[in-house]
Amino acid sequence: MPTIPQIATSHKLCHLLTFSLLEQLYPRDLVACLLGQDRAWEQRERKLSHLVMVYLLIVWSMMARRSLRAVCDHLLRPLRLRGDELTEATPTSAAFWYRRKRLGVRVFRHLFQAVCHPFAATTTSGAFAFGLRLMGIDGTRFAVADTPANRACFCEQTSSTKSPFPQMLAVFLVEIGTHAIVDAIPAVSHVGESRLVKGLLRSLFEGMLVLMDRGFYSAALIGELRKLGAHMLGRLASKRLLGPARLRSFGSCLVTLTPGQYPELHEDLIVRVITYHLRPQAVALLQQVTPSHSQHGSGTRNPRVGQTHRLVTTLLDPQLYPALELCLLYHERWEVELVIDEIKEHQRIAELPLSSKHPMGVFQEFYALLLAHYAVRVLMGKAAQQAHVDPDRISFTLALEVAQDALSIAALLNPAQHAGLFTQSVNDLTRPDWFVPRRRLRFNARVIKRSRSRFQIKRADHVFLSAKAFPWLHDQRYPDFQQLLLI
Numbered sequence: 001m002p003t004i005p006q007i008a009t010s011h012k013l014c015h016l017l018t019f020s021l022l023e024q025l026y027p028r029d030l031v032a033c034l035l036g037q038d039r040a041w042e043q044r045e046r047k048l049s050h051l052v053m054v055y056l057l058i059v060w061s062m063m064a065r066r067s068l069r070a071v072c073d074h075l076l077r078p079l080r081l082r083g084d085e086l087t088e089a090t091p092t093s094a095a096f097w098y099r100r101k102r103l104g105v106r107v108f109r110h111l112f113q114a115v116c117h118p119f120a121a122t123t124t125s126g127a128f129a130f131g132l133r134l135m136g137i138d139g140t141r142f143a144v145a146d147t148p149a150n151r152a153c154f155c156e157q158t159s160s161t162k163s164p165f166p167q168m169l170a171v172f173l174v175e176i177g178t179h180a181i182v183d184a185i186p187a188v189s190h191v192g193e194s195r196l197v198k199g200l201l202r203s204l205f206e207g208m209l210v211l212m213d214r215g216f217y218s219a220a221l222i223g224e225l226r227k228l229g230a231h232m233l234g235r236l237a238s239k240r241l242l243g244p245a246r247l248r249s250f251g252s253c254l255v256t257l258t259p260g261q262y263p264e265l266h267e268d269l270i271v272r273v274i275t276y277h278l279r280p281q282a283v284a285l286l287q288q289v290t291p292s293h294s295q296h297g298s299g300t301r302n303p304r305v306g307q308t309h310r311l312v313t314t315l316l317d318p319q320l321y322p323a324l325e326l327c328l329l330y331h332e333r334w335e336v337e338l339v340i341d342e343i344k345e346h347q348r349i350a351e352l353p354l355s356s357k358h359p360m361g362v363f364q365e366f367y368a369l370l371l372a373h374y375a376v377r378v379l380m381g382k383a384a385q386q387a388h389v390d391p392d393r394i395s396f397t398l399a400l401e402v403a404q405d406a407l408s409i410a411a412l413l414n415p416a417q418h419a420g421l422f423t424q425s426v427n428d429l430t431r432p433d434w435f436v437p438r439r440r441l442r443f444n445a446r447v448i449k450r451s452r453s454r455f456q457i458k459r460a461d462h463v464f465l466s467a468k469a470f471p472w473l474h475d476q477r478y479p480d481f482q483q484l485l486l487i
Contacts, residue, residue, distance in 0.1 A: 140340045146165050
């Protein structure tokens, strides 16, 4: 009776790929357990097992300039260069897409929820204030590939202006001290940030202080935070909370929010409003800084610098929580903007959209991107703890390069060396000559340098032809430009 020949384990492509650096944070046993839980496990082992695909997609998020197939080939190249008898070819791009489609999104979402948690120690610089763990909330948009499926899912149906690429909206919950993204809610672009932020409440606990911008202010959200035992500190719009208030001291007052004013509240809620201005000498200088948004000012001056700034917080006692310290603390919210910059400008590479052509692949790529960012941030957190420095002193781009190099050489190491690869990577980041200089006081406009082009902007009604559009070329197997010429 004929039998199916079995390939030796040492020659299987899925066993030749090694991800020891990532396995320190995302153990294979945990990934295998989640695959079984989500019914994504396979009955027989293929070249690209689902276990390998999970790690490959995370690595792909660290090497944005390469395609997924090129990343796999890059990891196998050390074995080919060493002269090993690696006869199997790298799977095709179609094979990768088929495996991604079968794998789905749930495994990545559950892995993110199971592993990505705040990890700052009480001694971590900038991670705690008044004994509370600092957390930040903000949202951003990711450009995705311009395909009919993505446009149907991610584009605003009522938008009068069409963007060059469809946009996916996401809100992040970030640990301020370590820049670790501990929760995220992705959605289609026509869902507002104020609705998405409610989903982040599942990751907020007692002993946290949440920093947020004025766009997230909501009496209902503040009430839910207090029920969880967490506190908030946010910016307040100029038209908010202007009613009667009880004056405390040094520019702060208490305001009572009642169910009559806010029907979503079930009981009275007391908040503290802090008001402050900038010194006139500073205002005169800062007015010369170009405003970030062109519609916010005329010319190159910034007239809004001298306005009154207002903060709202649930930290009511002015003796325990001085107003001046809270004003300084609120500016830590900009660390969330730096996290978004790390993902888009350094990890994802500027202006490159998420490449998946289907919404399922977009969400899958999104969670893989967050898992890769968290892995790099854990590496940086360990290095900062070992070197006794602020995590801000560790370079994100350098940590990303170290992680890429560690993943590239893993195939050449023996099992005993794999265990120490994470430690060696941490040691490499603790070199004092690679520390980022301490941050200095500076005021820069959020502006971009963009060259103008004489070419038209790409639109849906533009015509693009291929050989299939010319009837007289249909009988040519490999048509070329010569068949279009007539002399």
